[in-house]
Amino acid sequence: MxxxxxxxxxxxxxxxxxxxxxxxxxxxxxxxxxxxxxxxxxxxxxxxxxxxxxxxxxxNGPARGSGSLRTNIAALYPNHTALKENILTTNGGIVGNQVVLQALLSPKDHVICMYPTYEQLYQTPTIIGAEVTLWRLDGANEWALDLDFLRSSIKANTKMIILNSPNNPTGAYLSRDMQKSIVEVAKEHDLILFCDEVFRPLFRLDDQNQVPGSFLELDYENALVVGSLSKAYSLASVRVGWIASKSSKLLESRRGGSQR
Known part of the structure; x- marks a missing residue:
């Protein structure tokens, strides 16, 4: 075990x-x-x-959570981005993260993880035996990420890019342009794109028109996001979290599966 x-x-x-x-x-x-x-x-x-x-x-209810709950969670994503079929409920966001990482990673894999971030996101892959490359936010440059570093870090066995936006602990978030650029890299190499989005929709923005969308809203089948009612919605005690993805294969994957 x-x-x-x-x-x-x-x-x-x-x-x-x-x-x-x-x-x-x-x-x-x-x-x-x-x-x-x-x-x-x-x-x-x-x-x-x-x-x-x-x-x-x-x-006993459905294994993925009640239909009404999943429908309401899906409604948090604008423009019908998600349906209840795209939602898997979990006991808080921390369980959602653990389910994703344990179901999709194996010791032979390599992942690239935003850093600093919540410890679980880079420690769990390490415990599983996967190789982890830390993609460091640049504190001297408003916590920006270097796309060239991402591209140069991809290996033959790279399986997943792990993100956290808005970021814990810096509060930084990925702009729409950065989101699109990361998706392009993931598509080019057929990588799973996993983002912990439990702090959505908390953004420090003067112009609300610049609020970035969820990675779920971008046109990439191999994207997963985790959300929660604990952080932005002030409902930690209800322990409601979820995994959302357009890919039924990813939502139904088991540990060490062949899905890339």
Whole structure:
């Protein structure tokens, strides 16, 4: 069985968060109550009914998550980018990341991972036995990425590009032009493009017309993204995350499968 060691930053936060006066380390927005959720709902009665314990059916549901939940998650992607069939629900974003990495990578693979980022995204491939090249954000250049480095780092066994946008911990995000350029490289080499998007849609932008889309919105079949209600939506306690992809092969893959 694959042994996953603790994520060090999580251990550090858990040791200190209850004893500190000011918490500048946590990555979640302040959680809201169920009543807060009802108050901001577009249909308060429908939300109240949906949250009523007396109306919740406690039987086993579909393995991918309920149809209504997946439909609502798909609606978070504009212009009908995603349908419920493109969504696989998970117990928070961290489980979504783990499922993707363990299902699609094997010891023979090489991955290129944005860095710095959430430790899980580069440590899990390493634990699996895959070779990891860190694609470093340039702090002296507004946390930009060097596309030439990406191109020069691709090997015969490269299988996946791993991204995190908006980025944890820098807050940097990939522009639309950069997204398109990365997709072009992935297409050229038939690579899986995986992006942790749990902080969408939090962007520091003056012009809302410049908000970059999800990688799911770009025309690339071998793209997967992970989302969550924990970060931008202030609903960490509900533990709802998801994997989204246009590729049914990727969503149905098993560990070490042949899908590239």
């Amino acid at each position: 694959l042994q996953i060691p603790p994520i060090e930053v999580t251990v550090w936060i858990e040791k200190l968060e209850d004893r500190c006066k000011y918490d500048a380390a946590s990555t979640c927005s302040s959680n809201i109550s169920l009543q807060d959720l009802i108050e901001i709902s577009l249909d308060r009665q429908a939300t109240t009914d949906a949250l009523s314990l007396n109306l919740i059916n406690l039987t």
